[in-house]
Amino acid sequence: MRYEIRIDGQMSETLSGAFPELRNFLVTDETVLFGPVTDEAHLYGLLARFQALGLHVVEMRRLPE
Incomplete structure (x- = not known):
């Protein structure tokens, strides 16, 4: 399975x-x-x-294979 997950804001390289x-x-x-x-x-x-x-997930969806 492949997923796309969108996080609110811009994550640092550390995160x-x-x-x-x-x-x-x-x-x-x-x-x-x-x-x-x-x-x-x-x-x-x-x-x-x-x-x-403390990251806010905006959207998560399974991608087609």
Whole structure:
């Protein structure tokens, strides 16, 4: 499975480093992370990391294979 996750604001390189399995790029007022998510546990782990780092998830969607 591949996911795209949009975060409110622009993440620093340090914060982006907390998600080494995901690539990222910046758009106006958002950081877009994307990449493979192996299973549901991985997805919930990502969400827990976002929450622990105080990041606000604006949108999350599964990308077509």
